[in-house]
Amino acid sequence: MRVTKVFNNNVLLAADDAGTEVVLMGKGLAFQVRPGDAVREDVVERTFVAGGSTTPERIVALVDEIPAEDIDLTERIVTAARERLGPHITGHVVVPLADHISFALQRARQDVQITYPLQWEVLHLYPREVAFAREALTMVRDATGVDLPALEAVPLALHFVNAQFGAGELSRTVEMTEVFGAVLGIVRTRLGIEVDEESIDVARFITHLRYLFVRQQQGVAPPDMQGVLLDAVRGANPAAHAAAVAIQELLSERYAWTVTGDEVLYLTLHVSRLAGAVGAS
Structure with a gap:
């Protein structure tokens, strides 16, 4: 591990062989140390990982204030x-x-x-x-x-x-949570059902939506299940499919995402499961 920046005698920024940046703290750790020097790892007392909105400079500023x-x-x-x-x-x-x-x-x-x-x-x-x-x-x-x-x-x-999203801004997760509430509102309105937020089916639906957010953030497509399957699901569950399309439009409008037919299929299946669970109760 090599030093990339010295903040003060006790705090420095270093990078490992993979290029991952970490803020290291220890008494006298950075004394008379220059960028490029090897880190005296036996002196390291604390390690903080930089990433997302938590920049090395922000880490140093916050850690200086936190007991x-x-x-x-x-x-x-x-x-x-x-x-x-x-x-x-x-x-x-x-x-x-x-x-x-x-x-x-x-x-x-x-x-x-x-x-x-x-x-x-x-x-x-x-x-x-x-x-x-x-x-x-x-x-x-x-x-x-x-x-x-x-x-x-x-x-x-x-x-x-x-x-789950790589320690980005917490405000993005707050916004995502607001969207989840709006998505469940679409399901209630389009299908005319009451949704039990504490049910296992809702938990699975929210888990799917969370991974949809991860895939969109990482630019990863869902598994290919479209083709004939989408037509079959749409024909068998028109109300669920209409709700899924409304969810697709909400996400596209809010985030300018391209929500594919495969994602609509998965959303339709989840919405259909929610409707079935309500009907069976």
């Missing part, structure tokens, strides 16, 4: 989240999550109340992330003695959802 014990706590939470939610919970999450947790602790100690938008949507659309976020609140209480409000599970869950 070390809050960073330690966040690293433990991220490790536990990776075990519960999957390997997409990477080191990219540590700094933005530590920033949020540290600020939430400050507010709680000062008895400052805050509300969050999309509370209902987050609590119903991301049950796995919310369940772990509640575990994280227990970890915070055990480590600090501070009981954060139960609704802090909402932003924590959004951070874990956001990790």
Whole structure:
């Protein structure tokens, strides 16, 4: 690992052989060090992964403000989240999550109340992330003695959802959540049904939509299932297909995406499953 930039005597930016940038901290780590030098890895005390909106400079600025014990706590939470939610919970999450947790602790100690938008949507659309976020609140209480409000599970869950998209701006995940609510509104209106947001079918539908967002972000096409299948599904489920087309139009209008016929097919199948589940209940 080689040094690419020195911030101060204790903090530097380095890159590994694959070109991945990391911010490294350690007492005297960067003293009399120049770009191109090998990193004294035995002196490294902390490693932070840069990426997305979390630039090296932002990491350095935030870490300088966040108490070390809050960073330690966040690293433990991220490790536990990776075990519960999957390997997409990477080191990219540590700094933005530590920033949020540290600020939430400050507010709680000062008895400052805050509300969050999309509370209902987050609590119903991301049950796995919310369940772990509640575990994280227990970890915070055990480590600090501070009981954060139960609704802090909402932003924590959004951070874990956001990790699926490579730690980009959290605002994009908030916008995505708003779109999910609008998509379910289309299903209700077009099919004239009530949708149980806590059902397994809705969970599968939201999971599909999340991966649709990932595919669009990465420019990856879904598996090819169009052809005769699309005609068959459209003929058998015209209302579900109409809802899927309306969802396609919403995504195209909101994000200027090209939502392919294959994606419409998958959306139709999911919407049809939701309608079937309601009809069977």
